Amino acid sequence: MGILSDIFRVDKVKDVLAAISSDDDYTGYNVLISSALFSSFRNVETISATKELTDGDYQIQLITPSGADRTVELPPEAVTNHPHLIACAAGASYDVVVKDDAGATTYATLEAGESGLFVSDGASWSKIGGSATVEGTAVLSTGEAGGTKFLREDGDGTCSWQAASGGTSALPLGYFYGYSLSIDTDTDHDILIAAGSARDSTNAEDIIGTALTKQIDAAWSAGDDAGGMDTGSVTTDTWYHVFAILKDSDDSVDYLFSLSSTSPTMPSGYTYFRLLGSVLTDGSSNLLGFTQVGNHVVWDLWVKDADSTIGTTSTLITMSTPDAYETFAQFNLQTSASNTDGVLTTSPQKTDETQSTSSYNAYPADVVSNQGNRQSKALLTDSSGRIRVSASAAAQAYAIWTVGWQYVRENM
Numbered sequence: 377m378g379i380l381s382d383i384f385r386v387d388k389v390k391d392v393l394a395a396i397s398s399d400d401d402y403t404g405y406n407v408l409i410s411s412a413l414f415s416s417f418r419n420v421e422t423i424s425a426t427k428e429l430t431d432g433d434y435q436i437q438l439i440t441p442s443g444a445d446r447t448v449e450l451p452p453e454a455v456t457n458h459p460h461l462i463a464c465a466a467g468a469s470y471d472v473v474v475k476d477d478a479g480a481t482t483y484a485t486l487e488a489g490e491s492g493l494f495v496s497d498g499a500s501w502s503k504i505g506g507s508a509t510v511e512g513t514a515v516l517s518t519g520e521a522g523g524t525k526f527l528r529e530d531g532d533g534t535c536s537w538q539a540a541s542g543g544t545s546a547l548p549l550g551y552f553y554g555y556s557l558s559i560d561t562d563t564d565h566d567i568l569i570a571a572g573s574a575r576d577s578t579n580a581e582d583i584i585g586t587a588l589t590k591q592i593d594a595a596w597s598a599g600d601d602a603g604g605m606d607t608g609s610v611t612t613d614t615w616y617h618v619f620a621i622l623k624d625s626d627d628s629v630d631y632l633f634s635l636s637s638t639s640p641t642m643p644s645g646y647t648y649f650r651l652l653g654s655v656l657t658d659g660s661s662n663l664l665g666f667t668q669v670g671n672h673v674v675w676d677l678w679v680k681d682a683d684s685t686i687g688t689t690s691t692l693i694t695m696s697t698p699d700a701y702e703t704f705a706q707f708n709l710q711t712s713a714s715n716t717d718g719v720l721t722t723s724p725q726k727t728d729e730t731q732s733t734s735s736y737n738a739y740p741a742d743v744v745s746n747q748g749n750r751q752s753k754a755l756l757t758d759s760s761g762r763i764r765v766s767a768s769a770a771a772q773a774y775a776i777w778t779v780g781w782q783y784v785r786e787n788m
Contacts, residue, residue, distance in 0.1 A: 417434050419433065419434040419436065422441075422442050423442065424441075426446065426449060428449045429450055429451050431457055436460075437462045438465055444470055446471075447473045449479055453476070453500055460494045461493050461494075462486065462492060463486065463492075464490055467489075471486060472486040474492065474503075476500075481501075547575050548575070549579050553572055553574065555585070556668045557653050559665055561589075565592050565663065566601075569590065569618065572620070577650055577651065585630075588600045588631055590631045592610050592657075599630070607634075611657065612659050614635070615635075616634065616655050617633070617653075617698075618632070618651070619634060619651055620649065621642060622646060630646075637654070637700035673783070674706075678779055679778045681696055682774065685771045685774070687766075687767055687771060688766060688768065688770065694760065694762050696778035697778060697780075701759055702758065702784055704757075705757050706752070706782065707776050707778050707779055708753070708776070709751050711774050712774070719766075720766050721753060722755065724762055729766075754782070
């Protein structure tokens, strides 16, 4: 019981232990000792002025502040031998403010029902543990001035205070939600961007936008059913990248088309942006039709990206997927019934393989049926939207149709 003697007043510990040891029935021993210690070392008091604790006071203080918030000053750090458990009584109308003996340093402000254990290292007090009852939004102090801030987990086991933009809570690093793209009323030129929320490309600001329609065949101007091109004019067979952009003055959000996937030409007054996705024009500078659900995009009509023969030397095939960053290309691969060996498709993100029977992923078709062998596949492209194709023998015929793709948000 040396630990109890160190924490609580020795004379009281001895009295409590003597009372317990006189009872031969040890059933409920833990309950008895805890309730006895709490009773013997607790001071219940209503205070209407500052209460100054000494090292000889009870270590448990259940305080009801009267008339206003009241201060409880802890004993001098250098001379104390005991921790102090201080609680603000449940139902109290005011707070208990716990300070050092000089009243200069505030260690905690306890609301009704809250408590804290205060321990001294000989130089200063520290609050450890305790309890709190929170209804609604919990606000934590940053210890500094300068607007609303929020505690965010940084992805490395640590947390940091982050300033909020637009009066909303700071989103996690890299966050992305919503912002799906779809063809709108003018099916050749209009893109509807759904409402969404995301961190900007630098993880400095939140970009929280409403649904708007932007026109790819007109210069950018703010608002719905307005132009969206950052610079130049829409052209044929070209990928355009769609961005959410944040206005500096009021945190309003608009959208923009650009040839660049990383550095769009921003309108005046806009600094922060986030890449949402990409769209492709055809030979008439019109948008190719597609459907997007979440991060998955499928073409209205498959796009044939290869129809040739391949040998043992690997070839990179450009897919009808965004051409400036990696995606998971979804495609159909067909080989000819006349092939004598297999065709291999792989991701350029991995080391090229030496073709062998075990590495084929499209075998020759059944010659008896005289039909080609078609398989559905998905591969991670390189940053130019390409996959790799090879065969285990010369002149193996194949064709590839791109069905769609899946975005990899970590790269956008």
